[in-house]
Amino acid sequence: MSMESGPAGKAPARSRRADAQRNEQAVLTAAAEVFVSSGVDAPIRRIAARAGVGMGTVYRHFPTRADLVTAVYRHQIEECAEAGPRLLAEAGSPFAALRQWINLFVDFLVTKHGLADALQSDSSRFAALHTYFLDRLLPVCTQLLDAAVEAGDIRPGTQPYELMRGIGNLCIGRDSDPRYDPRRLIELLLRGLRHPGPDTGPGR
Amino acid sequence: MSMESGPAGKAPARSRRADAQRNEQAVLTAAAEVFVSSGVDAPIRRIAARAGVGMGTVYRHFPTRADLVTAVYRHQIEECAEAGPRLLAEAGSPFAALRQWINLFVDFLVTKHGLADALQSDSSRFAALHTYFLDRLLPVCTQLLDAAVEAGDIRPGTQPYELMRGIGNLCIGRDSDPRYDPRRLIELLLRGLRHPGPDTGPGR
DNA sequence: GATGAAGCGGAGCGGCGCTCCGATTAGTAT
DNA sequence: ATACTAATCGGAGCGCCGCTCCGCTTCATC
Numbered sequence: 001m002s003m004e005s006g007p008a009g010k011a012p013a014r015s016r017r018a019d020a021q022r023n024e025q026a027v028l029t030a031a032a033e034v035f036v037s038s039g040v041d042a043p044i045r046r047i048a049a050r051a052g053v054g055m056g057t058v059y060r061h062f063p064t065r066a067d068l069v070t071a072v073y074r075h076q077i078e079e080c081a082e083a084g085p086r087l088l089a090e091a092g093s094p095f096a097a098l099r100q101w102i103n104l105f106v107d108f109l110v111t112k113h114g115l116a117d118a119l120q121s122d123s124s125r126f127a128a129l130h131t132y133f134l135d136r137l138l139p140v141c142t143q144l145l146d147a148a149v150e151a152g153d154i155r156p157g158t159q160p161y162e163l164m165r166g167i168g169n170l171c172i173g174r175d176s177d178p179r180y181d182p183r184r185l186i187e188l189l190l191r192g193l194r195h196p197g198p199d200t201g202p203g204r
Numbered sequence: 205m206s207m208e209s210g211p212a213g214k215a216p217a218r219s220r221r222a223d224a225q226r227n228e229q230a231v232l233t234a235a236a237e238v239f240v241s242s243g244v245d246a247p248i249r250r251i252a253a254r255a256g257v258g259m260g261t262v263y264r265h266f267p268t269r270a271d272l273v274t275a276v277y278r279h280q281i282e283e284c285a286e287a288g289p290r291l292l293a294e295a296g297s298p299f300a301a302l303r304q305w306i307n308l309f310v311d312f313l314v315t316k317h318g319l320a321d322a323l324q325s326d327s328s329r330f331a332a333l334h335t336y337f338l339d340r341l342l343p344v345c346t347q348l349l350d351a352a353v354e355a356g357d358i359r360p361g362t363q364p365y366e367l368m369r370g371i372g373n374l375c376i377g378r379d380s381d382p383r384y385d386p387r388r389l390i391e392l393l394l395r396g397l398r399h400p401g402p403d404t405g406p407g408r
Numbered sequence: 409g410a411t412g413a414a415g416c417g418g419a420g421c422g423g424c425g426c427t428c429c430g431a432t433t434a435g436t437a438t
Numbered sequence: 439a440t441a442c443t444a445a446t447c448g449g450a451g452c453g454c455c456g457c458t459c460c461g462c463t464t465c466a467t468c
Contacts, residue, residue: 016414016415016465017414017415017464017466018465018466019415019464020415020416023415023416043456045454045455053416053417054416054417055418055456056415056416056417056418056458056459056460057415059456059458060416117325120376120377121321121325121377159383159388161384162384162385162389165377165384166374169373169374169376170374172324172376173324173369173373179366180365180369181366182370182373184363184366185366185367185370187396188393189389189392189393189396192391192393192395192397193392220434220435220445220446221433221434222435223433223445223446223447224434224446224447227447247423247425248425248426249423249424252449257448258448259425259426259448259449260428260429260446260447260449261447
């Protein structure tokens with residue numbers, strides 16, 4: 001027993017009791033595993049069982065399912081958010097940065113079973129998840145979009161929120177259907193965003 | 205009373221008993237009403253109650269939820285399918301026809317609560333619905349797309365299935381969010397589809 | 409050790425999809 | 439009109455789920 005409990009320790013130790021912290025971690029680990037195998041819609045009972053705790057414990061640490069999902073993927077969302085400014089500095093053009101960032105975002109969504117579905121579907125149960133994604137990523141997307149507009153790469157008028165939501169929507173239900181690859185459609189969207197000159201051309 | 209039961213009658217009378225036909229109609233009507241107010245995910249119990257029949261009756265006439273949804277919207281799907289060739293003949297260009305057809309499709313999806321969600325979301329429960337839409341509308345979309353490619357309006361290489369699915373996805377979750385209008389994104393997609401010339405331009 | 413509270417766990421409630429089978433007809437033959 | 443039979447009906451029942459609530463356990467402290 002070293003002095004892990006002391007307030008002078010380096011860890012903030014926001015939680016008080018040791019078993020509570022252990023359990024929270026166990027739930028997080030179990031949830032990550034279950035999400036991979038059964039999607040983010042997996043029954044809470046199953047996650048609790050896998051973590052070796054009761055359902056009450058899961059609900060205490062993560063009152064809503066969105067809280068659990070958020071906690072599991074927080075690192076990756078954070079990475080994605082931080083990649084925005086970096087890409088803007090590194091990439092050859094704001095448009096290239098936007099495209100690469102969107103690719104990152106899509107890769108993230110596509111590799112998590114049902115994450116995109118959960119993000120958009122019914123507004124009630126996952127509202128907090130939706131909110132968290134938006135809080136963290138919408139400013140990044142806005143920055144990239146504005147930069148691309150200012151550079152003349154794309155035409156103005158596109159709402160960042162609408163774009164992000166559209167991208168999220170396009171990533172829905174990709175599982176196990178080789179005929180559907182959201183990336184191709186998103187590439188098409190980006191083409192539509194580009195500035196072709198003063199005029200759209202005759203649409204009819 | 206009269207000889208409506210005779211097999212020599214003109215009506216094919218595919219169903220045998222009169223009450224069965226009445227009940228089927230009652231369920232259809234009730235389902236249409238409930239879908240409007242509560243979306244296509246509404247509990248079967250509620251639909252049965254509204255129709256004044258037992259759940260068994262609903263399930264007998266429409267074994268899966270998809271069958272019920274399909275039956276309710278069959279007319280409109282049919283109309284949409286028939287509009288394809290007509291637009292191709294009437295519109296100024298194949299591309300214009302494609303755009304107008306897509307607008308029809310989007311209007312249809314957007315005005316039914318949760319229809320787009322059901323179409324795409326989890327593959328299991330609504331598989332038959334997905335299939336029906338595809339059987340009926342994919343050939344139409346393919347025809348329009350091919351015509352537009354042949355006319356040089358759009359670039360080749362786009363898969364009709366992917367396009368339809370993308371459009372369906374973009375229509376998901378539009379309910380009560382004024383910030384999101386799938387039509388704007390679909391317009392962007394169409395722009396991306398257009399033939400700008402030999403080259404995409406340097407997007408990197 | 410004693411003690412108080414923080415934390416735990418699962419029984420229980422309401423809701424849902426779907427099935428199954430005894431009760432109820434509609435239609436027919438007499 | 440009556441009897442008969444098979445088609446049809448209806449809802450009780452089962453399993454699964456989300457979520458809550460509260461008596462019991464265990465940790466941290468004194």
